[in-house]
Amino acid sequence: MKKTFVNLAQLQEITQQYPTPFHLYDEKGIRENARRLQRAFQWNKGFKEYFAVKATPNPAILNILKEEGCGADCSSFTELMLAQAVGFTGDEIMFSSNVTPVEDFAYANKLNAMINFDDITHIDFFNQIADMPETISLRYNPGGEFKISNAIMDNPGEAKYGLTREQLTEGIKKLQNLGVKHFGLHAFLASNTTTNEYYPELAKILFKTAVELKQETGAHISFINLSGGVGIPYRPEQEPADIMAIGEGVRQAYQEVLTPAGMDDVAIYTELGRFMLGPYGCLVTTALHEKHIHKDYIGLDACAANLMRPAMYGAYHYITVMGKENLPCDHKYDITGGLCENNDKFAVDRMLPKIDLGDLLVIHDTGAHGFAMGYNYNGKLRSAEVLLKEDGSTELIRRAETPADYFATLNCTEYFKKSLF
């Protein structure tokens, strides 16, 4: 059984103020987890986590992480705006984009963000609009299959990201000619990994590559960016990743590979999203309808537009029927939203306690890639986001959309110009 970070009485009070559905975030959990990560990597002098803004693009959340010493990893113009709005500057911003528009590079350059090139052609593309910064990072794609002890973790050979091994050497030489002095190396080879081996294996690959690149080009490698990919246990039977063991695994790889090569000034960076926020957010929703046809359905006031992962990836999200945590799970339900799409199901054939209309349901682990992937299909509006603060009070950190927001980009008829809302 997975536990919620709020109880029924708290939620009843919160829902008096903010109608469901909304995403709720746990400030205490976010801060404690961020501190664990910092401890796991405190052996590395330059360590910095650049939170992947795309996972939870809310300034209040970014501000909490900033207070915990994190930077921001951005990949678009508006994500850079968010980072700037929160007060991230210079090398507190990592710009790990791909298929990058010229305006985005120009803006990242204006902010003195750390630029992480996704392709060798981006060097010339960037050089036409700005002088090269002193430090540039390159994203590596080793190709083939990425395996950990013979288990296939992912398929970099099919991934659109990064430079090939040969292109790294060529790219560094080219950048050296353009005056670049320091280099970073980045790779993202597998997503949502709960094995403690992922970061250490990835680190080994990047460390060895960094040593080779230094030998081939004389380049000074100033940081290695392990990017995102540390996962969370969405299922109740899954073990969480042990971040202390992960940090220790990376330290051992560092000592094995970088230290003997005289490269022990290399800083370790991460760009975690899911690990930083996933478990510390949930979607709070109310049972609106029940329906008994060929199967038994519970219809919620939330839908896939509020949380896309189940519809998109068939992803599992644990569900708690609030106040019924200790009742037997003796009813089999499909838990659905109201989109006119049959994949709008938060759970299929899920065993749960008997649900009554008006019951509050908590859909777990929506803190990362939850609200962020929301959309407006079927004219559904994005929900509010509420922060549960450390003192138990709440703050509305994003209001719910209204029809006026939905129609804000239309002015093709008089209808939308009148104040109808």
Ligand SMILES: *Cc1c(COP(=O)(O)O)cnc(C)c1O
């Ligand atoms: C999505 C992404 C991340 C974060 O990934 P998680 O799976 O949330 O840890 C980090 N870096 C880049 C470049 C990304 O695209």
